[in-house]
Amino acid sequence: MLPTPDSYNQLLLHLYRLSHELPLDRFQDAALELVKPVLPFDSSMWGSATLNPAGIDVHTIHLHRQPPEMLLAYEKVKHLDTAALQVARHPASTLGFHADSWFGSPEQEALRAYGKRFSQAHFFISGTFNPTTRFTRWLTLFRANDRAYGTETERVLLAGLMPHVQQALELNRLTHLNQAVVAAGHVAGRGAAIADLRGVLYHSDTAFEQALRAEWDDWRGHALPTVVMKTFLQGATRFMGRDQVLTLRVEHQLLFLQSRPRCAVDELTPREFTVAQLAARGNTHKEIADMLHRSPATVRTQIRSVYDKLCVGNVAGLIETLRLAE
Known part of the structure; x- marks a missing residue:
């Protein structure tokens, strides 16, 4: 009827x-x-x-x-x-x-x-x-x-x-994308987009498009740059560009992407980043040493290096700086 x-x-x-x-x-x-x-x-x-x-x-x-x-x-x-x-x-x-x-x-x-x-x-x-x-x-x-x-x-x-x-x-x-953006918190310069598994963009906000144009002068829209898709297809969940960082998660045959400017956290080594996350959680250098099977002296040195690279002086500053790289 x-x-x-x-x-x-x-x-x-x-x-x-x-x-x-x-x-x-x-x-x-x-x-x-x-x-x-x-x-x-x-x-x-x-x-x-x-x-x-x-x-x-x-x-x-x-x-x-x-x-x-x-x-x-x-x-x-x-x-x-x-x-x-x-x-x-x-x-x-x-x-x-x-x-x-x-x-x-x-x-x-x-x-x-x-x-x-x-x-x-x-x-x-x-x-x-x-x-x-x-x-x-x-x-x-x-x-x-x-x-x-x-x-x-x-x-x-x-x-x-x-x-x-x-x-x-x-x-x-x-709606799903916006919920994820809200959950991540507002960070200046951060953009969001949805693409399919071939890299075709279905939705992208102004900040995301500006990020891609800043990174690739010849980007014309419609699809993610080939180098980005190649990185993601190799199993990575983050693309580190000259000025921008793109992260993704895959849900229901779609790529949910976020862009942000590069920041000091991106210059940490993988080991330093792990130590920084644990220190931000409140673990002491001795606790971190036990978890990572390293000497307390080594971890203490790495924490000092992290603080110097990020230009922070306490855990509160470390937490705030790490948030910019989420």
Whole structure:
């Protein structure tokens, strides 16, 4: 049953409320369950990708009531997926179709077999495409029943819902990012951003963009610099630049990043940094020596070196200076 204007508005209000209330790992399934009563479907995939000659190159993907092996199987037939290519070639488009009809050519037999394997008899696909970056965001809804044909009214409904669904997803991610920034405390010059595992930036504040431009004169936005991604892909959680430091954590197929100016703490050796953290916790030099299996005299010397490098004279100053490097 199609929603009335009042129920449609209530759906959107509920959607946006969930975007602020739910954690990353629960929001997308909850959002899809909201859509299901007004636009019935059995399973879904929701993601982002780059369009290339071999088909879509997936960056992020959320599978709803589909097994993980579906994506692996799709990689073998994605070059036959003319529907995904059609959606990805337009700034904004929405399709509704019967799989056997759309993928009806003899060359697409493998794609039809894939669809039957994963109960994808009918499709609704809605997406947006940036022709400059060739980056696309899309939502696909699947119906398993071969007789459950979609209607033009339902296609139009999804076209209207898609911008709200995508905006709510972005708000959910931003809410999560903002909570982390608040938890870290305000530090002058600190920026924040969200990127996917390929380095494409989804959100970045002014301070983060200014940090990247200060570090790389030729940075033009859209993606993290290659050297940063190379560092992160090697397993590091911190990139130390000439003037800026970038840190990250990975959650739900996304990179949550923070930038800050380099500070005196960054000049400490790894051993000095460990000693500084323990001293800031209130441990004595003898306690630190026991924990690190070093002599008290060595630790006392390292603590003195830390204080000199950071230009602090007591534990309170040490704590405050270390906070700048969090």
